Amino acid sequence: MKATLERTELLKSLTHVHRVVERRNTIPILSNVMLQAEGGELKLRATDLDLEVIETIPAMIEVPGATTVPAHMIYEIVRKLPDGSQVVLEASGDDTTLDIRAGRSRFALQMLPTSDFPDMTAGDFTHAFVIPAGGIRKLIDATQFAISTEETRYYLNGIYMHAVEADGGVKFRAVATDGHRLAQSELPAPEGAEGMPGIIVPRKTVGEIQKLLEDPEAEVKVELSETKIRFTTGPIVLTSKLIDGSFPDYGRVIPKNNDKELRVDRDVFKEAVDRVSTISSERGRAVKLALSEGKLVLTVTNPDSGSATEELMVEYEADDMEIGFNSKYLLDIAGQLSADAALFRLADSGSPTLIQEDGKEDTLFVLMPMRV
Incomplete structure (x- = not known):
């Protein structure tokens, strides 16, 4: 096998395929990436037996053939080669090593036979x-x-x-x-x-x-x-x-009859939760939401370090209520919202809350409350 190709193309492809390969393997062949050179293309294949990635890139093929070499090793080699260089991959005469050449750099990697490499392509897709x-x-x-x-x-x-x-x-x-x-x-x-x-x-x-x-x-x-x-x-x-x-x-678990509606500016809410949760403990992470007409008060209390409160103006016209949530979960959900306003549909302090982007029905989030 002998193939010549652009370092940039090879690095991009190795970046994609080498991530699949586990760094520690009890089966040696699973540490390797398979290289197949034929018809003006180099095909790279890597697997961990649950997941397989194949990528095909253009290359100048002088001698067609296939081999396998350590995935993370070849990735690191190519990553450190000079930008813009031409890389030559050539199997040694006795088929034990793959020579990698670029400019004045030369490496020889141990090869394993392709016959040992697993194939996930079998089976029909319905x-x-x-x-x-x-x-x-x-x-x-x-x-x-x-x-x-x-x-x-x-x-x-x-x-x-x-x-x-x-x-x-x-x-x-x-x-x-x-x-x-x-x-x-x-x-x-x-x-x-x-x-x-x-x-x-x-x-x-x-x-x-x-x-x-x-x-x-x-x-x-x-x-x-x-x-x-x-x-x-x-x-x-x-x-x-x-x-x-x-x-x-x-x-x-998706609530259907939550009748208390809270509308709040997404960014203002996200920043306020982030600020008050600075006080929360790693284990607790609880933030209390106290709702009254037109107002939301966020409170975090940590017996070891102190407390924090922040008041927000919101759209809320239902009965007063208090409910607690994990602040990290609230921030995770707020980070997925793209609309300016977030809509919370609540029932009571012990029931799941439905969260959506105001005016959008295609994405929803359900959050279980915490005791606070």
């Missing part, structure tokens, strides 16, 4: 549709923060995606929850998504998709079955196993 990258990003950005990190409830360690009949037709919906908060976002279902199985996309896959979808205008082909999902955008193909489990009936 549904396929095309969706703008911006749409996928919107769904992920709005829900990712609510993914549970509790390994025992593994079925909450991802985003639940499914097609659902809703007002105005079929929606493609994403939901995540950790039991304390829930995030839901949706957009009109693309053609081909109707009847798709409900799937749970793992946290690591979600993070990689976010990083790979750099151009919001690009089109993404999504293929899925009950066990796998594949995203294809331009020269990049990401294939992932899905979480094998049943997502809970999240509809039961």
